[in-house]
Amino acid sequence: MRTFISGLLGATTLAAGLTGAPILAQDITITMAAPDWPPTRFMKEYFDQTYKSPNGGTTTLDMDFIPWPSFYERVAASLTSGEQKYQMIVTDSQWLGAFVEGGYYLDLTDKINSDPELKAITQDLHPALVSAYSTYPHRTRAQLEAAGEVPAPGVNYYGFPQFPDTYVTYYREDIFCHEGEMADFKAKYGTNLPCSYEDWQDTDWAKWGQVGEFFQRKKGEMLAGEKLADDFYGIAFQAGKGYDFSTMQVNAFVWQNGGDIWDESKAPKAQAEGVVNSKAAVDAFDQYLSYLQYMPPVAQTGQMDIFVIQDLYMQGKVGAIIDWVGLGEPVLDPKSSTVHDKSAFGPAPGTRKGDGSIDRTGNIGGQPFVLTTWNSDAVVDEALNVVKWWLSPETQLEATKNGGQSGRMSVMADPSYNGLRPWNRAHVEMIDWQKDVWHIPEFFEMLTQQQEEFDKAITGQITAQEALDSVAEFQQELLEDGGYID
C-alpha cells in the first residue's frame, strides 16, 4: 500500500501539554481530487495561508484540480485502477453508492461518534446536506429527523460538505427594474415584473414563463431604452444532455408538482413504473418543456448546460437564468462578465400551491468531501483535522466571503452571512428545499438513459409522456435486476 506520509520529521517529540503523552509529529501530504473552480481553489489558497496541524507536523494539501467535464471519469479511473492516489476526494453526492460499494470511500460513522468535535459539526450541518452528502445507503432528511438524534443510529456517514450548492435566479437588475419595461410588463400581463428580492420570492413558474416571453427580443428592437445589437432572450435554465444537466432542473418540476423519482430510501417497495411516469410527473415535464421556447436557441440542441447558461448570461444575451451559486463569482468579475455591475440574485421560481405559498423543492447541488479507505490511521486523523478546520465557523465565513457557501446552520444564522455575497440570502432560503437524486451504484446508467430520453423530448423528437415511459421502463428493469425492487 502506497502511503502518503512523506516521512517522520526528526525524532518523536514529547508533547509539552498537560497529559505528557507522546505525540508523533508527522509531515503529511494529503492529495485531494477536486473540481477546478473557485470554491476549491479558495480552499487550497486559504489552507496554505492558515492551516496549522494539531499534531505539530507539517501538513500539505496537494489539490489535484480536475476540469469539471472530466471530473467523474478521472476520479473513477483513478479509484478503479487501484493507484490509490487520493487521500481525500471532493465527490458528487450521487457517486457515494458506486464508490462505497467499490470499497474506496471510508465509513466515518465511528469516527463521528467517537469524536465530540466531529459530532458537534455533524449536528450543526443542515439536515438536507447530511442526507444528501453523507448517508449511504441513502436516508432522506425526514428519515434522519425522525431518528431524533445525530448521528442517527443504524445510518452510515461518509462525507462532509466541501461546498453546499443550490440553484438561484440570476437576473439583470437594469432591465427588470427599468421603469418602462416594468410598465409594459404590467400592461401586458397585469402583474409586476420582479425587480426586488421580495418580488422574486413571489415569482412562480407562470411568471417565469411571462418573463421569458416578454424579454424575447429581436436584433434592432429596444430593451430598457437601448437598441439591441443582437437577439435577446428572456430566460434560461438547464437543458443539457451531458452529465445531469437537465435532470437537476426537471426533478424540481416533478417534485413541486407532486410527482416523484424512484425513491431509493423506500426500496425494495418503491417502484419506478407508475411513479416516474405518473401523470403528475408527465405534466411537470411538459411544463418544463414549455419554457424552452423562450430560451436561447442552444436549448433546441440539448446542449444548454450550466456553463453555457452562465456564459450566455455573462455575454448579456439573457435576462434571467437559474444556475448554481457556485458559478456566481465569474458573473461579478468585470474581466469575464459584461453584466458584472447589473446583476442581482433571488430564489429560484417554484410552483404556487392552493394556499398561495410557493413550493421551491429542488435538486441539491454542491459536493461533499470524503476520505479513502487506504489511508493510514495517521492520515485519516489528519484528514479529519482538515475537515474540522474547513468546517470551523471562521473558515466557513472566510470561504463564504470568497464565493463559497457554508453547510453549518450556526454559520448561516450569523447576522452578517446574508450580506457576505449577493446570492447568500437566496441560497439560505433555497437550501431548506433541497432533495437529492439516487445514490445507488447504478446511478450513472439510470442518469445517462434518463438524460438521453429527456434530450429527445427537449429536442422535440418525442413527447414528455414517451420520454418518461421509456425512463420508467428502463429503471424498473434495471432496478429489478439489481435487486432494488421486489
Add this chain to the structure above:
Amino acid sequence: MAEINRRTGGFGAWLLDPKRRGALLVTPAIVILFVMNIFPLLWSFGLSFFNYKASSLKVPTFRGLSNYERVLTDEKVWERFQTTAIIVGSSVILQLIIGFLLALMFAKAFPMRRIVLMLVLTPMMLSFVSVGVFFKLFYEPTFGIVSYLLSAFTEDRFVVLGSPAGAIAGIVIADAWMWSPFVMLLVLAGLVSVPKYLYEAAEIDRASSLRRFWTITFPYIKSLLLLAVLFRTIETFKLFDIVYIITEGGPGSSTETIAVYLYRTAFQFFKTSQSSALAYIVLFIVVVMTNLYLYAVNRRAEEVG
C-alpha cells in the same frame, strides 16, 4: 569495445555476442509492447468471459459467452452500429469527393500552390479535440458563425445540432473537413505518377477528357483510392473525440457511435466485462477491414512493381 569484451570474456561479452545482438536490441520494444498492449489485450479478453465490474468489490464469476450473447442481442448496440455506419458512409464519401477534387486542383501548377497546399493540409494536423471544439463553436446557434451567416436568409437562428439529421451532418462535415486533405494526398500521389507521355498520346488521338480520365488517370489512382476508402473507413469507424465533443451522442442517442457507446459502457456504467466483449467485437470488425486494407496495399505494390 565489443571485440575487447569478447576477448576478455564475461557477461558483457556474452551479451554483446553478434548472435544475440539482434534479440537484445528488440527486447525493450517487445517488453513495452507486451506490458502496454498484449497483456491488457489478453486480460480484457479474459474479462469478457466473466461477470466483472471495475467499480465493485464482488469476485468475478465465469459466465462463458453470455456477455457476447448479451451484446449481440442488445438493440442499443445495433442502433449504435447503424449510427456508426451512417456516419462512416457519409463521411468517407464526402472525403473522397472533396479529396479527389482537391487533388485534381493541386495536380496542376498555379500561383502560390505550395502555400495553399500547406493551408489545405492544416486540418489533418490538428488534434481531434481542437477540431471538435472549433465545430461546436461554429455550430453554436446563439453566437456561432454558421448561425450568424445563415441569419441573413432565415428569420430565426439556424440550429444545426437541433435534429438527428442536422447533428449527423454536423459531425460528418467536421470529420470530412479534417480528413479530406489526407485523401487528397493519396490521390495526388497517384495523379503525379501518371506518365505524361500517355496524356500526350491521348491528345494526339483526340481522346475526350472523360475518356482520358477513365483510361489513363483512373487506373493509376484506383488502388490508391481503395486504400483511402479502407483507411478512412477503419479510422472513422472508431470515431469518438469529435462526436463526444460536438454532440455527446445527442440529440438523444442519435449520433452516439459504437466507440462512444463502448466508452460509456466501460467507464461510466462500469460494465467492464460487457464492454470488453463489445470491444472484441469491434476489434474483430477492424481486423477484417485492416486485412482488406493490407490486401489493397499489396495489390498496389504489385501494380507499381
